[in-house]
Amino acid sequence: MDDTSWAQLTSSQKKAVCHKEGPLLVIAGPGSGKTRVITHRIAALINSGIRPYNICAITFTNKAAEEMRHRAVALGASGGAHISTFHSLCVRILRAYADEAGINRNFSIYDEADQRRCIKQAVKDCELDATNFSPARMLDAISTLKNKLIDVDAFGSQADDFFSQRLAQVYARYETILAERNGLDFDDLLKRTAFLLEGRSEVRRQLGDRFKFLLIDEYQDTNHAQYRIAKALASAHGNICATGDPDQSIYRWRGADIRNILAFESDWPDATVVRLEENFRSSADILEAADRLIAFNKNRKQKRLVPTRPHAKAVLVTSFEDEADEAEAVARQIEELVDCGTSLNEVAVFYRVNAMSRVIEEALIAGNIPYQIVRGVEFYSRKEIRDLLAYLKVLVNPSDEIALLRIINTPARGIGKVTIERVRNYAVRRGITFFEALKHAGDIDVLSKAAKSKLAAFVAMLERFKTASTGDVAPLAERVFSESGLEGSLRGAGAEGLDALENVDELITAVAQYDRQAEEPSLTDFLQQISLFSDADAYDASGNRVALMTLHAAKGLEFENVFVVGLEDGLLPHERGIDDEDELEEERRLFFVGITRAKTNLQVSYSRYRTIRGQMLRSVPSQFLFELGCGFDERSEEEDTSEKSEFDHHSMTAPEFAVGELVRHKAFGLGRVEKYVNMGGSSVVVVNFSSGQRKSLMVRYAGLSKMSDLGR
DNA sequence: AAAACATACATTTTT
DNA sequence: TGTATGTTTT
Numbered sequence: 217m218d219d220t221s222w223a224q225l226t227s228s229q230k231k232a233v234c235h236k237e238g239p240l241l242v243i244a245g246p247g248s249g250k251t252r253v254i255t256h257r258i259a260a261l262i263n264s265g266i267r268p269y270n271i272c273a274i275t276f277t278n279k280a281a282e283e284m285r286h287r288a289v290a291l292g293a294s295g296g297a298h299i300s301t302f303h304s305l306c307v308r309i310l311r312a313y314a315d316e317a318g319i320n321r322n323f324s325i326y327d328e329a330d331q332r333r334c335i336k337q338a339v340k341d342c343e344l345d346a347t348n349f350s351p352a353r354m355l356d357a358i359s360t361l362k363n364k365l366i367d368v369d370a371f372g373s374q375a376d377d378f379f380s381q382r383l384a385q386v387y388a389r390y391e392t393i394l395a396e397r398n399g400l401d402f403d404d405l406l407k408r409t410a411f412l413l414e415g416r417s418e419v420r421r422q423l424g425d426r427f428k429f430l431l432i433d434e435y436q437d438t439n440h441a442q443y444r445i446a447k448a449l450a451s452a453h454g455n456i457c458a459t460g461d462p463d464q465s466i467y468r469w470r471g472a473d474i475r476n477i478l479a480f481e482s483d484w485p486d487a488t489v490v491r492l493e494e495n496f497r498s499s500a501d502i503l504e505a506a507d508r509l510i511a512f513n514k515n516r517k518q519k520r521l522v523p524t525r526p527h528a529k530a531v532l533v534t535s536f537e538d539e540a541d542e543a544e545a546v547a548r549q550i551e552e553l554v555d556c557g558t559s560l561n562e563v564a565v566f567y568r569v570n571a572m573s574r575v576i577e578e579a580l581i582a583g584n585i586p587y588q589i590v591r592g593v594e595f596y597s598r599k600e601i602r603d604l605l606a607y608l609k610v611l612v613n614p615s616d617e618i619a620l621l622r623i624i625n626t627p628a629r630g631i632g633k634v635t636i637e638r639v640r641n642y643a644v645r646r647g648i649t650f651f652e653a654l655k656h657a658g659d660i661d662v663l664s665k666a667a668k669s670k671l672a673a674f675v676a677m678l679e680r681f682k683t684a685s686t687g688d689v690a691p692l693a694e695r696v697f698s699e700s701g702l703e704g705s706l707r708g709a710g711a712e713g714l715d716a717l718e719n720v721d722e723l724i725t726a727v728a729q730y731d732r733q734a735e736e737p738s739l740t741d742f743l744q745q746i747s748l749f750s751d752a753d754a755y756d757a758s759g760n761r762v763a764l765m766t767l768h769a770a771k772g773l774e775f776e777n778v779f780v781v782g783l784e785d786g787l788l789p790h791e792r793g794i795d796d797e798d799e800l801e802e803e804r805r806l807f808f809v810g811i812t813r814a815k816t817n818l819q820v821s822y823s824r825y826r827t828i829r830g831q832m833l834r835s836v837p838s839q840f841l842f843e844l845g846c847g848f849d850e851r852s853e854e855e856d857t858s859e860k861s862e863f864d865h866h867s868m869t870a871p872e873f874a875v876g877e878l879v880r881h882k883a884f885g886l887g888r889v890e891k892y893v894n895m896g897g898s899s900v901v902v903v904n905f906s907s908g909q910r911k912s913l914m915v916r917y918a919g920l921s922k923m924s925d926l927g928r
Numbered sequence: 929a930a931a932a933c934a935t936a937c938a939t940t941t942t943t
Numbered sequence: 944t945g946t947a948t949g950t951t952t953t
Contacts, residue, residue: 277943303943328942352938402943469941569940571944625929632929748943768941790940806941829939830944 222249222256224494224524232488234260236429239450239484242459243477245521246506246812247497250459251772253490254431255284257457259291261429268296272427272449275301276434278753280772284433298427302442303402306409307744310400313419317412319400322740324609324616325747326394326401329597331355333618334399338389344382354386361387362403363439363471365410396649398615406441413448424452434772435460435480439471447483454484462517463510466768466806468798478517495521495812497774499528502811502818508845510808513801521812531811531846532819535837539572539782542823543579546779549819550585550762553777560586562776564763566810568788572781573764580762590755590765596746600706600716601723605743607696610678611685612740614651621650624674627705631674635667689742690728697724767810778814780807783822784835807840820844836914839891839902871915871922873901878923881913886923 225233232240233253240257244250254273262268275281281299289295298305307325314321326334335351335358342349361371368391372384394401400408413420430450432438435458438446450456458480465474481487495503500523507521536542550563565576573589580587595601603626606619614620625631642660643653657663657671677699684692697703697720706713706720730745731737755763763775767788782788788807793799811818826835873879873892880886881903891902901915913920 301943405943466941467943470943571939628930630929750942766941792940828944 222252224496225253225492229490229492232490233257234264235488236261236264236266237455239454239480239487240457241477241480241484241487241489242457242492243461243489243519244459244492245461245495245519246464246809247495247774248492249496250461250492251280251284251433252287253492254433254457254459255287255291257431258284258288258297259293262293262297266429268294270426270428271297271431272305272429273297273299273431274305274433274446275299276437276772277301278304278749279755280433282753301748302438302445303405303748304745306405306445307748309409309412309423310405311740311744313412313416316416316419317408319408320398320613322398322613323744324397324399324613324619325405325744326399326618327596327747329602330399330618331401334393334397335386335390338386338393341389341393342382342385344386349382349386354383354390357383358387358390359401359403360471362401362407363441365407365441365444367407367411396615397617398613399618403441406439406445410441410444410448413445420448421452423449428453429455429457431457431459433459434464436462436465436474436477437467437472438476439467440473440476441471443473443476454486456484463513463519463805464771464809466771466802466809468802493520493522494524496524497815498523498812499525499816501527501530502814502816505531505818505844505846506808506812509804509811509840509843512843513804515798515801525815528816531844532817533841533844533846534819534821536821536823538825538832539575539823539827540579542781542821543575544582545821546576546781546819547579547583547585549779550580550777551583553817554585558777560760560762561757563779564765564770564773564775564777564813565779565781566765566767566770566813567781568767568790568806570766572787576764576781580764585762586760587762587764588756588759590763590769591750594750595719595722596749598716598719600702600720603702604693604697604720604723605746607681607700607702608689608693608739609743610651611682612743614678615649617650620654623700627701629674629701630670631667635663635671638662638667639671685739688731688737689739690724690731692739693724693727767806770810770813774813774815776815777817778811778819780810780818780820781822782826783807783820783838783841784826785838786835787826788838788840804840804843811844837900839900842891842900871920873915873920873922879903879920880923881920 233242234257242250242253244253258271258273261271273284275284278301281301285295285299288297288299310317310319310323311321332351332355335355339346339349339351339354368384368388371387375381375384394404413423427449430446432446437460446456458477460477462474462477465472468474481489498506503521503523510516534545536545546565550560553563554560567573567576570591577587577589596605603623606622609616609619610623621636624636638660639653639657640650643650646653653660654671654675657668657675660668663671681692681696681699684695703717706716709716727742730742734741767780786794789800789803793803811820820841822835822837822841824835825832827833873889875889875892877889878886879889887903889901890904901913901920903913903920
């Protein structure tokens, strides 16, 4: 990987970036090498005599952290700097200061599936009806509260309407359930750390002493809790360096607050600000399109993308009949690229939602093109993986009832619902954990003799594992896998068991790798680390395969050739974000991130029909297509229409509209034209309806009537 | 108690 | 469309 971006910095920029003292903000557009700037700063600090031990760099993903470690070493900075995500850092801090934080250091980390179970229990305990208080909705609300660092007490005292009061109830119950199980969810990791740092000055001082230099990448996607953590960590010395690009903020839905980066200069008044506007990645054609697109965002500081690469190839905007056509065309073009000498790891296909990967996969399989899907969780949410991990979790944290209930009868060992319910009752009555009750199963009168002996055998097995649970993790994992009977049950399950066995093999390989690279391998540490990993971290850029991923996963990557598919109203922008101006702008930023991944070839496309949930629906091209200002690919448009002959897009006429004109739609009512793109029969009009909705409509199908015609 | 079956259900993005 | 849950059957 070349280092043009660094070499091109002016000497004053270099000096600012490498300067030791004080706050530093690097605002940098896509392709400007901002992550590399951080790496250079790390190297420069170390070369100037700062101990790596005193440096803490925070990245957005584990993969980015790993990459940064490699690059720093390549620049001559020996290892030793702490480079990780916020979440990993918090795990380390919470383990080191467990007593001060008031938690047990063997805590389990609860992922979304675990959270769902807890919240369901909480809703049930509060005797609320699950339709109005759906677990998903509750979880979402609670997560938002936690990200804003509003704890149960604070929220409870300000809850004044019916919904908030019920929510406060569920929130409280949920927190109690987590506490009983010694579990922390993702949001807790941040929340607890923030409160620890803010509440304990000696902890803050010690960590400020340890991490004398704080560097944070992708600052535009930090949430409020992360913001407070960063602030606390840097409070002692002010050596905080943040890099980011407000135009690439795409995680609002997860609590990311763009104000964090916008307020950096007022938070740190003596901050040095470096702006990097030159783009070393993409051709001028791509950047011009990206520039035109992002200019449609109103809540944005004016910023330009300055190309350093010449014009190369026009951005291609193409339409297809349906999603299968679209996928096939992508596959065909990839074949052509390969024929011209492109290697497959220089090609990526981006889409808005994971569900869209299937049709692309099918086309690639048909074309015999190797590919790799970069996806969020997947691997760790497989049943067999969760089962094995649940055994390990219980060894570390016997209070983890979720894990315990998962394995108590997996594989089947004749411990059924009734038995479990009886044990649970006993536990509740005695005020002890489920596991403690299990240990005393012999004393539970209502249990049958058979049940007692089965439970005793189960507990004895766990105790056996427990004695072997120190040191390297891999041997333990293997032993648990075979002795628990998991292995046997998979082997007996025929063909689908085989897949599962392979997955477990893969897990054990990963465990062995952990054992090798961890300074001090421990089961606790392993489990806590693995909880924060996702499939996206396993993306292997060196494999000679096409990369398939969502636009979100594309962040931080770059490819010679990029295809973005499904540019349809309701998909991109997604329907959930279409009515809200802020969310629409985020969708636009998401598309912006996608197209700025491309170095030379960029093709965006949409299909006129798309099958969604088994139903084929006519789709409307995304407004973003027009905002690119690249025009449609006339040729493919004609090809498609000649095949279909029923409609001729170009010769068909449709009424014309003017911006600002009042119109009426039979479903959406009265509205005002915000934008009109005249393309003959396929003209598109964007209308703001008085209902507050805003729609892109194809004039031909919309049946809009002009208010100015009414009187005639 | 487990498997087979039926039915309702919700459907974005991920540390 | 698939998943995820509940119901019936064995």
